[in-house]
Each structure stands twice: as structure tokens, then as C-alpha cells.
Amino acid sequence: MSEVASVETTAEHQHMERVLEGKSAALTLLTGMRAVTRTLDRIYLGMGYLCGTMFLLLALFITYQVIARKFDFVMAPGMDLMSGYTMAMASTWAFSYALRTGSHVRIDVLLPFMSTRVRWWADQAALGSIVFFIAITSWKTWVMVLKSYDIGAVTNTYPLVPLWVPQTFVAIGFSMLAFTAIHMMIDMIAEAALPVLHKKQGGTETYRTVTAGTNLDRVLTEETTSGV
Numbered sequence: 001m002s003e004v005a006s007v008e009t010t011a012e013h014q015h016m017e018r019v020l021e022g023k024s025a026a027l028t029l030l031t032g033m034r035a036v037t038r039t040l041d042r043i044y045l046g047m048g049y050l051c052g053t054m055f056l057l058l059a060l061f062i063t064y065q066v067i068a069r070k071f072d073f074v075m076a077p078g079m080d081l082m083s084g085y086t087m088a089m090a091s092t093w094a095f096s097y098a099l100r101t102g103s104h105v106r107i108d109v110l111l112p113f114m115s116t117r118v119r120w121w122a123d124q125a126a127l128g129s130i131v132f133f134i135a136i137t138s139w140k141t142w143v144m145v146l147k148s149y150d151i152g153a154v155t156n157t158y159p160l161v162p163l164w165v166p167q168t169f170v171a172i173g174f175s176m177l178a179f180t181a182i183h184m185m186i187d188m189i190a191e192a193a194l195p196v197l198h199k200k201q202g203g204t205e206t207y208r209t210v211t212a213g214t215n216l217d218r219v220l221t222e223e224t225t226s227g228v
Contacts, residue, residue, distance in 0.1 A: 020195055022203035030194040037187055041100065044180065048097030054090040058083060078159045085166040092173025096180040099130070124188065130181040138178055141171040 020027055061079060068075045098104040111119060147153075148164040155161050 019206045020198055020203055021206065022198070024198045024201035024203045026194045026197035026201055027203055030190060030198070033187070033190050033194075037183070040180075040183060044097045044100045047093050047176070048101075051090040051094035051097070054086055058086045058090070078157070081155060081157055081159070081161070085161075085169075088166060089169040089173065092170050093176070095173060095177040099177060099180050100184065120188065120192065124185060127181045127185045127188075131178055131185070134174055134178040134181065138171060138174040141167065141174055145171050 020030070061076065062083065065075055065079055067073065095104075111122070114122060145164050145167045148162070148167055153163040155163065
């Protein structure tokens, strides 16, 4: 039984991978956790594609509205309201993909100067702060959803949409972001601790070079820092 873990980049389109060999409870647990991570990464990727598609369709609808207003064509009613709902859902549902791939706006001036261990702790602190603040935001958003549902609140413009419907999508987006941050924290701890425990339980490790584009690549990969 063996499992791999990427370690370092050797050349363009190639990187070194650590291969864990032998049998141990730690390796079995690590293999299972990596399978779960690959499944979750596909979910994050799907959410990213969904949000991108929604933004594209929204841009097309807005373009049509502008042209229709200019040339007095038939316009879609309630487009302003639905545009806001689309933006709210697409933005919040894309948070998980952005966090997982590191494609959100981030200040990485100090990261290139950190050692691997210091950066590991810095990443854990950053993820922990995300969990703290987004958990509070998610909780308050779900409270708002329940309140809107209880009082039967609807929009004050056409079409009359129950407010709890778009609020639910926003709450799901924030909840998924908190879940993603927790998942990344656990994943980092497992990748750091379980290979060490595997060797203590009698396992071994070797290294191999893997070319990008093979089926050994991760579903999602993190963008590199700027190096400024």
C-alpha cells in the first residue's frame, strides 16, 4: 500500500512527490482523508464553475437590457432585483473555490521570506481567523433567514420574492466558506502529522518526479505567491 504527497517543484511542469509505502493505520487514515479531500475539491470546483456561469449569464442579460433600453426592445421585468440576487449567490458560493485555490486577494509580501514551519503556522492562524469571523457571519445570516421566513417577508418590488429564498443561498455560501476553512486546517494537520506517524509505525518513504497533466495531479491547486 502506498500514498503520495507533493513536496517541491523541480522544473517547469514537473514536481517531486513523496511516496509513502508499507502498511500502517496512519497511512490508511491519510489515504481516506485524501480521498475525501479530492471529493470536496470537486465540489468546490463545481461551485466555482457554477458561479462563473452565473456571472457570464448575468453579464449577457445586463447587456441585453442596455441594448433593449437603447433601441426600445422588450425588456425583462425585475432584472435589477434578480441581478442583485444573482450577484449575492454567485459571490458567496465562489468563496470556497477562491479560498481553496488561493485565488482571492491576499497580502503575501512576507510569505516568501518565511520558513516552511513558520508559514504553516501562519496559514493555520489565517484559516482560524476565517473560521471565527465567517462562523459568526453564517450564524447571523441563518438567524436572518429564519426571521424572514417566520414573518413572511417579501421584496417590495416586482417580482415579489420571499426574502428567505435568496438569503438562504447567501447563508449556504458563508457556511461552505467556514466548512472549507475547517477542512483545510484539518487537511494541513493530517498532511504534516500522519506521514511522520506512518514512519514511526514501520512505514517507509521514497521520492519520484511527476509531470504536470497526469492523473496524479490534485483536483485543485493553490496559486503561487507573488514573491515580492
